[in-house]
Amino acid sequence: MKRCHACGREVTPPEPVGRKDACPHCRTELRCCLNCLFHEPAAYNECRESQADRVLEKDRANFCEYFRFREGGPQSAPQPTASPRGSLDSLFRK
Numbered sequence: 291m292k293r294c295h296a297c298g299r300e301v302t303p304p305e306p307v308g309r310k311d312a313c314p315h316c317r318t319e320l321r322c323c324l325n326c327l328f329h330e331p332a333a334y335n336e337c338r339e340s341q342a343d344r345v346l347e348k349d350r351a352n353f354c355e356y357f358r359f360r361e362g363g364p365q366s367a368p369q370p371t372a373s374p375r376g377s378l379d380s381l382f383r384k
Contacts, residue, residue: 291361292325292362294320295322295349296349297313297318299316307357309353310351319349320351320359321357322347322348322349322350323336323348326354326356326357327358327360339356342354342356
């Protein structure tokens with residue numbers, strides 16, 4: 291299942307996804323880093339593909355030749371359960 295990074299709704303993009311293809315629900319460009327399999331916020335240039343050119347606007351259409359539409363929708367960063375400072379403070383409470 292492929293999902294739009296902006297609205298989260300399921301999409302059926304053409305193969306290959308063109309630079310002008312847009313989400314039918316919110317009209318956001320589909321061929322962008324935020325929809326790509328290789329997009330990784332923690333990686334260098336936010337991309338796991340080491341040969342890809344740097345793209346500054348991750349939410350805009352681009353010409354990256356390594357683009358592969360991500361299955362399952364946009365990646366979400368894990369939410370921390372508690373702040374490190376809060377955990378440390380709880381250890382020393384009386």
